[in-house]
Amino acid sequence: MTVIGNQKLKILYLMKMFTELTDEDHSIRISDMIEELDKYGISAERKSIYADIETLKIFGMDISMRKSKNTEYYLASRDFELAELKLLVDAIQCSKFVTHKKSFELIKKIEQLTSKKQAQTLQRQVYVANRAKSVNENIYYNVDKLHQAIAENRKVSFRYFDYSISKEKVYRKDGERYYISPYSLSWDDENYYVIAYYEKHDSFVHYRVDRMSDITVLDEIRNPLKEETRFNIAEYAKQTFNMFNGIDEIVRLEFDNDLVNQVLDRFGADILIEKMSESTFSIRTTVKVSSTFYSWLAQYGKKVRIIYPEQVKQDFVKFLNEILNQYSNRKES
Template sequence: MAKSSNQKLKLLYLLKMLEEKTDEENTMTINDMIAELERYGITAERKSIYDDLEALRHYGLDIAIRKSKTTDYFVAGRLFELPELKLLVDAVQCSKFVTHKKSNELIKKIESLASNKQAQSLHRQVYVSNRVKTINESIYYNVDRLHAAIAENRQVSFKYFDYDVKKEKVYRKNGDKYTVSPYGLSWDDENYYLVTFSTKYNSFTHYRVDRMTEIDLKDESRDPLLDREQFDIADYSKKVFNMFGGEEVTVKIQFDNSLVNAVVDRFGKDIIIGRLDDDSFYIWIKVAVSSTFFAWVSQFGSKVKILSPEMVVEQYKANMKEILAQY
């Protein structure tokens, strides 16, 4: 490329170097900028750099000046602060439903929002642990299609599979497609779930997004919810423990006072807590009674007791007896 053509790109290269090479701890002088521009075949005088910096400020770039023995320039404010980028990297790295390959691609894009030096600190943070990841590379695009279906009020069809003991896919319904009415996506217990509604059965159900393939948007509209019924994805997730469904029942549970945090973490701060005595409290909560609900209760041992209804108490006792019978 001729030098005259490069000259037209001077302002863009100046923007590039400031964003990539500077932050609060890494700065550039005017001489540094002139030397860096020369690498791109661009000659510049000090006065023209001052004019360019002023133009970039008008454009919206937050260029700060620090004076000591030299006058140093750096980008002070960015769209995302470094702690925010670290939070995004952690979220991507911890997400079980995002594959290793897609995690690395997303993290590289997040790194591009920081200076080169800051990006190195983000890169080191990637290796926090060897987390289990999904092996379905298409989930990233599955989520996008499902969001589109919900926004456009359309049904979707897909194939759904499980893994056998050889870790090979086994499709349900002999490989025939499901056709469902999607109403929400829930990230629960490190997995993504599609929540659907069926008019025929007058109920909601859910599917693991990473076990869905060949997703297609249908021309048909979704099954409508019942009159005046509004779907609350957060409420649904609270009632359905770890996305294992069961009959919804209002249950009264007694807890030791030491378990207040666990109750708030599970059911939220809006849960109404009643005092039983100096050492314990109780709650009324509508849950889907299932083995995973019982597992959640049993993890607290003698510090939790299901008080009512008697049907659920008996189911819990039978569940515990079934487990003990194996030992």
């Protein structure tokens, strides 16, 4: 049945059809458009649809026509190409700071930027195995608030936490609030950091954004940099952050309990933690074995041990001995 009021929506439903149902590989006939409009209670004649298609072209939609047995129409181009959307989807999946829930929500929105048929190819891009993701659902909004504070030249306050061995939040300073002057956000090694100016010591400090909670943008103007102070975020990040590279290897590692935060940081909140003793725990995971990995282990000294494989253990011992030999074999000048 035709609904009179719906007739005014005809051209909008045609736009919806071209956006959702057509692309370079999928087109639609005039008869299909008439049938689809009827589902919305809208009657249409071929002549009026031809006129509406011309109007949509004038509006800016790149509608093309192809002829076979029938004349068919499709949306030839969009703001984003399919390859670009796949790139965005993969970037979201790779982003450790974006939770699984938020990743799903963002990808569903990206799918709306192409046809339903092409969206299915994006869905096949979604599953990426063994990528650690943040467990802090608020990080998406944390980043937004920090961007706002930086743009408006404001200070922020927040609470900062670590994780216990049972993966529960433990707030630093007994939950007291931190007050900082944010100057930049840095995304390094799949984590977001806010870099803040510490006026008392004329230096910069950084905080993990996913470890921040209850962020408030204050009315107070942030501390200005001293005249002689230069802020180079690229140089700061280069000196402060690090990334692994090397050959993948399955290893089992034993840590003292007080290293649980560092383990969750490096390997993600989904890592299985097994109790070894009252003071230690172990994990089994795939790492990129390299001098960078060994350096990461070495910084924790006696608080970490390689259980297996034996070859990785021997290589680590060799790595340490080479460092020791560099000093024991060197004669004092």
